[in-house]
Amino acid sequence: MLGSNQERQKVRKNTPVRMKDIAQDLGLSTVTISKVLRGHSDIGDETRKRVLKRMEELHYQPNFAARALITGRSWTVGLVVPDLIHPFYAQIAKAISAEIRGQGYSLIITSSEEDPELERQEIEQLLARRVDVLVIASAQWTVESFRRIEEQRTPYILIDRQFAGLPANFVGVDDEAVGLMGTNHLIEQGCRRIAHIRGPQTSTALGRLEGYKRALAAQGVVPRPELILPIGLSGDDCGEPGGYEATRKLLQTTPQPDGIFCYNDPVAMGAMRAILDAGLRIPEDVAVVGCGNLHYSNFLRVALTSIDQQSAEIGKQAALLALSLVNAKETVRPSVKLLSPELIVRASTLRSKAARPQGKTKRTGQSEAKRTARR
Amino acid sequence: MLGSNQERQKVRKNTPVRMKDIAQDLGLSTVTISKVLRGHSDIGDETRKRVLKRMEELHYQPNFAARALITGRSWTVGLVVPDLIHPFYAQIAKAISAEIRGQGYSLIITSSEEDPELERQEIEQLLARRVDVLVIASAQWTVESFRRIEEQRTPYILIDRQFAGLPANFVGVDDEAVGLMGTNHLIEQGCRRIAHIRGPQTSTALGRLEGYKRALAAQGVVPRPELILPIGLSGDDCGEPGGYEATRKLLQTTPQPDGIFCYNDPVAMGAMRAILDAGLRIPEDVAVVGCGNLHYSNFLRVALTSIDQQSAEIGKQAALLALSLVNAKETVRPSVKLLSPELIVRASTLRSKAARPQGKTKRTGQSEAKRTARR
DNA sequence: TTGAAAGCGCTACCAA
DNA sequence: TTGGTAGCGCTTTCAA
Numbered sequence: 001m002l003g004s005n006q007e008r009q010k011v012r013k014n015t016p017v018r019m020k021d022i023a024q025d026l027g028l029s030t031v032t033i034s035k036v037l038r039g040h041s042d043i044g045d046e047t048r049k050r051v052l053k054r055m056e057e058l059h060y061q062p063n064f065a066a067r068a069l070i071t072g073r074s075w076t077v078g079l080v081v082p083d084l085i086h087p088f089y090a091q092i093a094k095a096i097s098a099e100i101r102g103q104g105y106s107l108i109i110t111s112s113e114e115d116p117e118l119e120r121q122e123i124e125q126l127l128a129r130r131v132d133v134l135v136i137a138s139a140q141w142t143v144e145s146f147r148r149i150e151e152q153r154t155p156y157i158l159i160d161r162q163f164a165g166l167p168a169n170f171v172g173v174d175d176e177a178v179g180l181m182g183t184n185h186l187i188e189q190g191c192r193r194i195a196h197i198r199g200p201q202t203s204t205a206l207g208r209l210e211g212y213k214r215a216l217a218a219q220g221v222v223p224r225p226e227l228i229l230p231i232g233l234s235g236d237d238c239g240e241p242g243g244y245e246a247t248r249k250l251l252q253t254t255p256q257p258d259g260i261f262c263y264n265d266p267v268a269m270g271a272m273r274a275i276l277d278a279g280l281r282i283p284e285d286v287a288v289v290g291c292g293n294l295h296y297s298n299f300l301r302v303a304l305t306s307i308d309q310q311s312a313e314i315g316k317q318a319a320l321l322a323l324s325l326v327n328a329k330e331t332v333r334p335s336v337k338l339l340s341p342e343l344i345v346r347a348s349t350l351r352s353k354a355a356r357p358q359g360k361t362k363r364t365g366q367s368e369a370k371r372t373a374r375r
Numbered sequence: 376m377l378g379s380n381q382e383r384q385k386v387r388k389n390t391p392v393r394m395k396d397i398a399q400d401l402g403l404s405t406v407t408i409s410k411v412l413r414g415h416s417d418i419g420d421e422t423r424k425r426v427l428k429r430m431e432e433l434h435y436q437p438n439f440a441a442r443a444l445i446t447g448r449s450w451t452v453g454l455v456v457p458d459l460i461h462p463f464y465a466q467i468a469k470a471i472s473a474e475i476r477g478q479g480y481s482l483i484i485t486s487s488e489e490d491p492e493l494e495r496q497e498i499e500q501l502l503a504r505r506v507d508v509l510v511i512a513s514a515q516w517t518v519e520s521f522r523r524i525e526e527q528r529t530p531y532i533l534i535d536r537q538f539a540g541l542p543a544n545f546v547g548v549d550d551e552a553v554g555l556m557g558t559n560h561l562i563e564q565g566c567r568r569i570a571h572i573r574g575p576q577t578s579t580a581l582g583r584l585e586g587y588k589r590a591l592a593a594q595g596v597v598p599r600p601e602l603i604l605p606i607g608l609s610g611d612d613c614g615e616p617g618g619y620e621a622t623r624k625l626l627q628t629t630p631q632p633d634g635i636f637c638y639n640d641p642v643a644m645g646a647m648r649a650i651l652d653a654g655l656r657i658p659e660d661v662a663v664v665g666c667g668n669l670h671y672s673n674f675l676r677v678a679l680t681s682i683d684q685q686s687a688e689i690g691k692q693a694a695l696l697a698l699s700l701v702n703a704k705e706t707v708r709p710s711v712k713l714l715s716p717e718l719i720v721r722a723s724t725l726r727s728k729a730a731r732p733q734g735k736t737k738r739t740g741q742s743e744a745k746r747t748a749r750r
Numbered sequence: 751t752t753g754a755a756a757g758c759g760c761t762a763c764c765a766a
Numbered sequence: 767t768t769g770g771t772a773g774c775g776c777t778t779t780c781a782a
Contacts, residue, residue, distance in 0.1 A: 016505075016527065018775060029753045034777060042751060059526075061503040065443035066775035070758045074440065076483070084469045085670075090460045094486050097459070101485070101497075106504060108451070109484045110476070111469050122476075128436040129481060130391075151434075152391065240674070269674050295460075296669075299615070299644050301676040393759060404769045409761060417767055441759035445774045 095315025179211015470690025554586020618645025
């Protein structure tokens with residue numbers, strides 16, 4: 001046994017073990033080894049055991065490239081996100097990774113930096129690598145990239161952001177429900193003049209805006225245009241500073257808004273800073289709701305009520321859908337999964353006992369904070 | 376032109392374009408196509424142009440698997456981190472990705488969830504995929520996994536956490552300098568009884584502790600054991616709640632500490648909460664320094680002074696080192712890159728005008744906050 | 751139950 | 767300057 005091993009080492013120095021090596025050691029053919037590896041039934045029990053034993057001994061690792069070449073499957077999932085640092089996407093990446101790991105898949109992650117052109121290139125690169133399936137949170141404005149993917153017949157799943165008129169697989173939160181939920185919560189807290197700081201022209205932002213309007217409409221309130229502001233400041237940087245600027249403007253309208261539903265948490269943080277800077281109280285004078293439930297929402301000067309977007313669940317569902325797509329024999333028709341958002345109530349909207357959470361709602365204190373360490 | 380394309384499509388339906396297809400179309404051999412693709416010099420100008428044109432037209436994409444099989448290089452970098460959601464690691468991942476993108480490499484990312492066994496499996500998986508180089512922020516206690524990597528002769532780089540006695544490539548921040556810097560800053564701010572909430576038994580935590588002690592020693596102060604506490608609460612969860620518990624204990628010692636140097640930002644956040652809950656002021660009664668400079672440090676009830684760990688720079692340096700390793704003809708001897716940390720002074724330590732930042736130090740207000748949006 | 755032969759798409763080597 | 771030949775390590779097919 002050991003003898004033949006050493007022999008091999010002599011001949012092939014520093015090269016990984018191949019099926020051929022095992023076959024030669026055992027006086028079998030590579031075909032037999034291959035079959036054992038993949039659990040074929042037509043192999044003698046005795047032979048199977050010998051082969052498995054030798055594989056162990058030599059730390060045999062099948063060569064993915066060779067396998068991919070012949071099967072046409074790379075056993076990789078490609079993920080494209082606009083920004084890996086954003087906890088929302090990081091969480092999705094983590095969930096996908098965890099879900100596919102057990103099935104022998106690996107995850108190639110790329111970050112498009114919110115740049116459509118870069119995203120296009122990244123997709124090309126992943127297609128060239130023949131990933132078995134693509135999961136994309138797109139920063140595109142057009143659907144052109146997706147046509148290219150379809151040409152290559154690589155299955156793909158959009159997450160987070162949808163495209164009207166593109167019949168593609170989609171997993172994301174129901175953004176209209178997000179808008180409804182946030183606005184209704186403010187109404188329940190007794191807010192009467194509710195403003196909205198809206199996001200860019202994405203399905204996400206438009207959906208939330210729509211939900212905001214519908215919630216008001218349900219109360220017979222006609223949305224006042226001066227209470228719907230885009231995120232302040234132009235350019236890419238439309239987070240905290242943008243929320244600050246927009247809120248400064250909002251506070252100058254009379255009568256002042258007494259509640260603000262914000263496109264996302266950074267914007268809400270900016271809004272809160274502007275409110276505090278103006279000498280007003282949160283939530284007594286102005287209540288604030290964010291979206292995203294970033295994990296630090298709890299540690300702000302005023303803990304921020306936010307709408308959780310189920311990032312882990314989005315990742316998980318996307319992964320499951322991805323696995324089903326690669327295993328599908330034929331092209332299946334696109335499936336759309338809309339997840340329900342969840343309201344996390346914190347201090348920024350909690351006005352006295354008037355608070356009466358309803359529906360899918362969670363109240364929480366500091367104890368919820370369970371995050372991280374070791375760095 | 377179009378004619379031959381359609382012909383091809385007839386024969387090979389739904390299969391990606393191969394070199395062979397282009398060769399046949401143009402009456403050349405695959406070898407010529409291959410050379411054009413890789414920019415070999417020994418190809419006629421005329422031929423090169425024709426080939427490139429046809430490649431365009433057919434959207435030719437080289438098959439990575441085939442190329443990998445023959446060259447033995449997979450053109451992938453494997454990254455293993457303990458937790459993708461942690462901004463520190465996310466930032467590193469992003470920086471590596473950006474750095475290798477231009478060189479034709481893709482990044483396979485896996486998260487070990489701080490679980491050594493899972494990390495071992497992930498490394499095995501990546502080795503089986505023949506990644507060209509591994510970058511690992513390890514959650515291991517032993518060096519066994521690394522021996523396996525060395526056996527396979529895959530170059531690897533440790534980041535963030537080091538292992539004593541393991542001569543491996545390393546890129547990380549100088550943790551002793553971190554400890555020195557944080558503690559010295561507190562001293563400069565006039566703190567006299569400086570406590571330390573220490574982390575687990577990793578190189579990172581031990582280095583910071585060492586720096587803390589050295590800074591005190593330089594002042595002729597002998598560190599008092601009752602002022603050095605491990606993160607409170609046992610178990611995995613040693614972040615914010617742990618910092619809270621440890622600080623509650625610290626505040627019961629007499630005389631009370633007037634400054635706390637914390638292992639990381641979550642711990643510091645817990646510490647601040649405990650201090651405020653005890654009715655004390657930050658920084659007047661107790662000043663607090665964290666480590667990590669998580670991007671929300673600015674938005675806390677009291678903005679947190681923190682020591683930045685250069686995550687982007689770590690990622691970049693690791694990527695450059697990785698690229699140099701895959702291109703190295705022979706095994707090169709391990710290189711160790713220790714980056715200098717950077718002190719970011721905020722409200723949690725800024726005591727009146729007594730503040731006189733010195734050395735590599737940055738003072739900052741809200742304006743520094745430049746983060747994200749579109750979600 | 752086992753294995754010989756063919757070939758996946760590409761590149762290395764050397765001859766024309 | 768161009769291309770034939772010979773594989774890379776594996777799976778597929780089909781014959782023994």
